[in-house]
Amino acid sequence: MLQCAHEEKVFPRGERMAVTIEDVAREARVSIATVSRVMNSSKTVSPKLQQRVNDAICKMNFRPNVLARGLITKRTSTIGVVVSDIANPVFGVLTKGINSVCQAKGYTVIICESDGKRKKELSLLEKLSEQKIDGLLFAGVDVDRDLVDRMLLHDYPVLLVTQEESYGETRLNTVAHDNRQAAFDEVEFLVSCGHKRIAIISGPENDYSSGTRRLEGYLAGMEQFGMEVPHAYIRHGDFSFKAGYSGMRRIYEESAQLPTAIIACSDLMAIGAMQYARDMGLTIPEQISFMGFDDSALSRYTTPSLSTVRIAYFEEGELAAKTLINGIEDGLCDQPTVRYIPHMIIRRGSVACVE
Amino acid sequence: MLQCAHEEKVFPRGERMAVTIEDVAREARVSIATVSRVMNSSKTVSPKLQQRVNDAICKMNFRPNVLARGLITKRTSTIGVVVSDIANPVFGVLTKGINSVCQAKGYTVIICESDGKRKKELSLLEKLSEQKIDGLLFAGVDVDRDLVDRMLLHDYPVLLVTQEESYGETRLNTVAHDNRQAAFDEVEFLVSCGHKRIAIISGPENDYSSGTRRLEGYLAGMEQFGMEVPHAYIRHGDFSFKAGYSGMRRIYEESAQLPTAIIACSDLMAIGAMQYARDMGLTIPEQISFMGFDDSALSRYTTPSLSTVRIAYFEEGELAAKTLINGIEDGLCDQPTVRYIPHMIIRRGSVACVE
DNA sequence: TTATTATGGGTAAACGCTTACAATTATGCT
DNA sequence: AGCATAATTGTAAGCGTTTACCCATAATAA
Numbered sequence: 001m002l003q004c005a006h007e008e009k010v011f012p013r014g015e016r017m018a019v020t021i022e023d024v025a026r027e028a029r030v031s032i033a034t035v036s037r038v039m040n041s042s043k044t045v046s047p048k049l050q051q052r053v054n055d056a057i058c059k060m061n062f063r064p065n066v067l068a069r070g071l072i073t074k075r076t077s078t079i080g081v082v083v084s085d086i087a088n089p090v091f092g093v094l095t096k097g098i099n100s101v102c103q104a105k106g107y108t109v110i111i112c113e114s115d116g117k118r119k120k121e122l123s124l125l126e127k128l129s130e131q132k133i134d135g136l137l138f139a140g141v142d143v144d145r146d147l148v149d150r151m152l153l154h155d156y157p158v159l160l161v162t163q164e165e166s167y168g169e170t171r172l173n174t175v176a177h178d179n180r181q182a183a184f185d186e187v188e189f190l191v192s193c194g195h196k197r198i199a200i201i202s203g204p205e206n207d208y209s210s211g212t213r214r215l216e217g218y219l220a221g222m223e224q225f226g227m228e229v230p231h232a233y234i235r236h237g238d239f240s241f242k243a244g245y246s247g248m249r250r251i252y253e254e255s256a257q258l259p260t261a262i263i264a265c266s267d268l269m270a271i272g273a274m275q276y277a278r279d280m281g282l283t284i285p286e287q288i289s290f291m292g293f294d295d296s297a298l299s300r301y302t303t304p305s306l307s308t309v310r311i312a313y314f315e316e317g318e319l320a321a322k323t324l325i326n327g328i329e330d331g332l333c334d335q336p337t338v339r340y341i342p343h344m345i346i347r348r349g350s351v352a353c354v355e
Numbered sequence: 356m357l358q359c360a361h362e363e364k365v366f367p368r369g370e371r372m373a374v375t376i377e378d379v380a381r382e383a384r385v386s387i388a389t390v391s392r393v394m395n396s397s398k399t400v401s402p403k404l405q406q407r408v409n410d411a412i413c414k415m416n417f418r419p420n421v422l423a424r425g426l427i428t429k430r431t432s433t434i435g436v437v438v439s440d441i442a443n444p445v446f447g448v449l450t451k452g453i454n455s456v457c458q459a460k461g462y463t464v465i466i467c468e469s470d471g472k473r474k475k476e477l478s479l480l481e482k483l484s485e486q487k488i489d490g491l492l493f494a495g496v497d498v499d500r501d502l503v504d505r506m507l508l509h510d511y512p513v514l515l516v517t518q519e520e521s522y523g524e525t526r527l528n529t530v531a532h533d534n535r536q537a538a539f540d541e542v543e544f545l546v547s548c549g550h551k552r553i554a555i556i557s558g559p560e561n562d563y564s565s566g567t568r569r570l571e572g573y574l575a576g577m578e579q580f581g582m583e584v585p586h587a588y589i590r591h592g593d594f595s596f597k598a599g600y601s602g603m604r605r606i607y608e609e610s611a612q613l614p615t616a617i618i619a620c621s622d623l624m625a626i627g628a629m630q631y632a633r634d635m636g637l638t639i640p641e642q643i644s645f646m647g648f649d650d651s652a653l654s655r656y657t658t659p660s661l662s663t664v665r666i667a668y669f670e671e672g673e674l675a676a677k678t679l680i681n682g683i684e685d686g687l688c689d690q691p692t693v694r695y696i697p698h699m700i701i702r703r704g705s706v707a708c709v710e
Numbered sequence: 711t712t713a714t715t716a717t718g719g720g721t722a723a724a725c726g727c728t729t730a731c732a733a734t735t736a737t738g739c740t
Numbered sequence: 741a742g743c744a745t746a747a748t749t750g751t752a753a754g755c756g757t758t759t760a761c762c763c764a765t766a767a768t769a770a
Contacts, residue, residue, distance in 0.1 A: 018510075020726055031750045036728060046748065063485045067431070068726035071422040071755045086454065087447040087669075089652075096442040099468050108486060111466050113454050130418045131463060155373075241656065271656050297444075301596065301626050303658045314442075375756055386720045391758060401718060423756035426725045 019060045028056035039064060070132060078108040079135045079324060080128035084116035089296050090313055091139065094161065097317020098137060105325055107134075116141045122150070129154050135328045137320055142166050142208045157327040161320040164338055166208030173327065174338040175320040177311045179213035180220070182343045183263065186291050186309055187221025189345045190261045194354040195289065198222065199233035199259040201247035201269050211239070214265045214293065233259060237269050244272025252280060260288060260354055267292035267299045270306055274350065285352035295346050304349030316341045374415045383411035394419060425487060433463040434490045434679060435483035439471035444651050445668055446494065449516065452672020453492060460680055462489075471496045477505070484509050490679045497521050497563045512682040516675040519693055521563030528682065529693040530675040532666045534568035535575070537698045538618065541646050541664055542576025544700045545616045549709040550644065553577065554588035554614040556602035556624050566594070569620045569648065588614060592624050599627025607635060615643060615709055622647035622654045625661055629705065640707035650701050659704030671696045 025032040030049055037045050038053045045053070056062070070076040081098060083091040095111060102109045110131060114120040121140055128136060136154070139162040140147065148171050151158045160174040183200075190198055200218045203211010215234070222229050232254040237243025244264055251259065264270035270292035274284055282288050284304055292299050295310035319339060327333075380387040385404055392400050393408045400408070411417070425431040436453060438446040450466060457464045465486060469475040476495055483491060491509070494517040495502065503526050506513045515529040538555075545553055555573045558566010570589070577584050587609040592598025599619055606614065619625035625647035629639055637643050639659055647654055650665035674694060682688075 018726090021728095022726080032727080033729075033750060033752095034748090037749090040728080044747075049749085063481075065426070065487065065726050066485055067422045067426045067487055068755085069728075071420070071426060071726085071757090072728050074755085076422070085451070086441070087444065087451040089442065089444055089447065092442040092444065092447040095466075096440070096468065099441065099466070103467070108465055108482075110463055111450075111454070112458070113451065126418075127463075130421055132420065132422055268656075275656075298653060298656060301623075301630075301653060302656060373756090376758095377756080387757080388721080388759075389719060392719085395758080399718075404719080420756050423725085424758075426727090426756085427758050429725085 018065065019062050021062070021064065024053065024056045024060055024062045027060060028052040074132075076108075076132050076134055077106055078110060078131070078133050079137060079321070079328075080131065080133040081109055081111045081137045081139075082114055082121060082124050082128070083111065083139045084114050084141060086111060086113055090294060090311075093313040094139065094317040094320075097314040097319075098321045099317075100314075101318050101321040101325070105321075107321075107325065114140070118142070121147070125150060125154075129156075135159070135324045137161050137324055139163065143172075144208070145169075148172060157324060157333075159320055159324040159327065161316065163209065170336050170338055173323060173336045175316055175323060176338060176340060177316060177343055178340045179210045180217035181340075182293070182309045182311065183214040183217030183265075184221040184224075185217075185343070185345055186263050186293075187218055187225065189347075190263070190289065190291065190351070191221075191225045191227075193261075193289070193351060195261040196227060196354075197233075197257060197259040198227065198261045198263060199235070199251050199255070201235045201237050201244060201251075201262065201264045201273060203236065203265050204238055205236045211236075211265050218263060230256065232256070237265070239266040239269055241268050241272040241275075244269030244274075245276045246272075248273035248276035252276065258288070261291070261351070262288065263291045263293075265293050267294050267296045267306060267308055270308070270350075271298060271302055274302070274306075285350050289351040291351060299346070299348070302350075307348045307351040308346050310344045310346050312341050312343065373420070374417050376417070376419065379408065379411045379415055379417050382415060383407040429487075431463075431487050431489055432461055433465060433486070433488050434492060434676070434683075435486065435488040436464055436466045436492045436494075437469055437476060437479050437483070438466065438494045439469050439496060441466060441468055445649060445666075448668040449494065449672040449675075452669040452674075453676045454672075455669075456673050456676040456680070460676075462676075462680065469495070473497070476502070480505060480509075484511075490514070490683045492516050492675055492679055494518065498527075499563070500524075503527055512679060512688075514675055514679040514682070516671065518564065525691050525693055528678060528691045530671055530678060530696065531693060532671060532696045532698055534565045535572035536695075537648070537664045537666065538569040538572030538620075539576040539579075540572075540698070540700055541618050541648075542573055542580065544702075545618070545644065545646065545706070546576075546580045546582075548616075548644070548706060550616040551582060551709075552588075552612060552614040553582065553616045553618060554590070554606050554610070556590045556592050556599060556606075556617065556619045556628060558591065558620050559593055560591045566591075566620050573618060585610065585612075587611070592620070594621040594624055596623050596627040596630075599624030599629075600631045601627075603628035603631035607631065613643070616646070616706065617643065618646045618648075620648050622649050622651045622661060622663055625663070625705070626653060626657055629657070629661075640705050644706040646706060654701070654703070657705075662703045662706040663701050665699045665701050667696050667698065 021032045021035050025035045035053050038050050112124045114124055135156050136158045138160055143163055143165050145167050158172055160172050162176055164174050164176050202215040203209055235247040235250055237247045262273055264273050270290050274290050277288055292306045292308035295308045299306035299308045376387045376390050380390045390408050393405050440446055467479045469479055490511050491513045493515055498518055498520045500522050513527055515527050517531055519529050519531055557570040558564055590602035590605055592602045617628055619628050625645050629645050632643055647661045647663035650663045654661035654663045
């Protein structure tokens with residue numbers, strides 16, 4: 001937009017009438033069509049009129065009404081984002097990535113929280129489609145066939161972030177991180193440190209979310225490197241501190257032989273697990289090593305600091321937004337694909353090498 | 356909204372035409388005015404027609420177009436929110452509070468990040484007013500006279516969250532927490548534990564943000580309880596771990612007599628400061644006590660766990676949204692007031708009593 | 711019965727923009 | 741110069757709602 005000093009009139013609140021394209025047209029002594037044209041630079045307008053119009057726009061500080069524009073163009077430059085919990089740093093960072101590219105590309109973002117509840121997810125989907133969004137970024141808990149069916153009903157592109165469809169098909173474009181591979185890499189890393197007995201505190205038992213993928217990766221790693229997985233080495237939790245603590249207790253109490261390393265599927269669970277180990281008088285990492293998941297702010301500041309796998313949520317948000325916006329703007333619906341964001345093992349004090 | 360099983364036609368994407376009020380009117384064999392009336396329950400419509408219309412709405416799964424509606428009513432049920440950084444848990448939680456009441460009251464929220472940059476704040480203000488929002492929640496870095504002037508220019512209510520105006524007037528409604536009092540209370544709490552030498556690591560030197568208010572509260576407390584404040588007891592930082600670490604170093608190196616307690620103006624700085632103290636071989640809390648600020652997720656999981664003051668950001672967000680929406684809906688502009696959210700001292704392991 | 715008033719429902723005019731089409735003017739070519 | 745054609749600009753028809761205004765009908769009162 002051009003730089004200009006418009007006349008700043010101070011009106012008492014509420015008494016101001018928005019300046020419309022008509023006012024600008026009058027001021028510039030042209031038709032409203034011409035004003036519209038210079039704004040959208042569609043057809044050529046003679047330089048002379050272009051100048052007059054731009055001057056008028058500046059002088060009157062004219063801003064086109066997005067509602068009127070959207071009503072006719074059927075485009076709003078707005079995208080909807082559904083996340084479970086914006087206060088969860090993971091989604092905070094993801095959202096930040098999304099915001100950053102949307103802001104750069106002139107898109108407005110509407111953020112909705114689903115609290116991870118299926119019912120709310122559905123009602124938000126409804127609500128957002130009323131809002132006339134141009135596209136949707138969806139970070140759901142369990143993206144099953146029914147949900148995808150519904151999302152495909154809308155007339156705007158939908159992109160899944162963070163999670164893939166849980167039923168083994170790809171009907172929607174997806175940007176995610178490879179939970180399976182990340183867990184595998186954690187196992188591999190621990191193996192490279194000489195660990196042979198590795199236990200896991202995974203996500204909720206019957207869900208199709210990240211926890212399960214991570215568990216799969218763990219199992220694949222254990223198999224690959226020829227390690228035993230006693231029953232007691234697999235625990236489930238809800239990603240909370242408490243779940244980590246009690247998960248570790250059960251491992252401690254029920255293992256015939258204590259593992260030398262624990263993989264927790266969230267940093268918070270790792271911290272909880274470490275706490276239990278400490279309470280039992282184990283020294284970390286000498287007697288037992290710990291790894292978390294996500295590389296949240298927490299992990300840097302525990303004692304010992306927590307080894308983990310960094311998921312680049314910011315970049316994930318960025319890529320998701322970019323991909324969606326591309327989809328919106330050139331509208332071609334190619335074969336839906338899953339794009340993975342690379343992750344990285346972060347080595348900190350909580351992992352020691354064993355002989 | 357009524358519950359009903361509408362006929363779910365599956366259309367290939369893009370080929371679907373939204374159903375309009377006109378379609379509904381035809382289906383119900385009434386005029387579009389009547390349809391509009393039953394939706395907005397303005398004038399009474401006979402029960403018979405009401406029924407017919409509702410049936411038609413359900414059957415066709417009609418959703419009124421918010422753009423068209425907004426264009427004519429000049430209300431969008433949308434509010435704008437400006438925060439510096441959504442990935443900062445403080446703002447994450449604040450936003451969650453805002454979202455929760457907005458969702459309940461049927462408002463859509465548009466979130467914008469300013470990165471704490473003045474320039475971006477201004478351009479967001481512009482952009483949001485284009486978006487035809489009904490109200491604005493603003494969490495700015497330094498809310499000075501000029502900024503407030505600009506915000507008053509808009510024709511929708513604006514409410515400040517988190518911060519008061521920095522020039523000692525109240526021209527805008529505000530929901531905030533009492534940083535000054537909270538810091539004072541920290542001092543009081545430490546005094547009650549027998550501490551007599553208390554240092555502070557405050558916010559950036561020349562700013563008008565929370566850090567400064569907290570410093571004021573600290574100074575007031577120190578005076579109230581008759582304690583000396585040597586020059587070296589006041590340090591500034593940018594709320595980061597690093598700033599805490601180096602702030603503590605300077606206190607350690609430059610104090611004639613080491614303080615027995617440190618108040619850091621963020622949990623993260625407190626953690627950094629604790630780290631330095633540990634590195635110098637001091638035991639926490641026996642030799643030196645620490646307090647943070649905010650009660651972020653971090654504070655619970657450090658060793659020792661961090662005493663701090665809990666700011667109820669979620670409730671702050673809730674109250675802010677509620678207040679703003681009230682302002683929007685009954686439009687009366689009473690005298691702008693500042694509402695404070697109560698805070699609470701959280702005692703954890705990082706503070707010991709001295710004899 | 712007829713005049714008077716409620717009351718429900720339809721018509722059409724906004725709201726502020728984009729854009730197809732028509733009208734006008736300028737340009738290029740014999 | 742005279743015509744075809746291209747480049748500009750204006751006119752007006754929507755986009756999908758809400759709502760002021762008017763008309764028809766039913767209800768009430770005299």
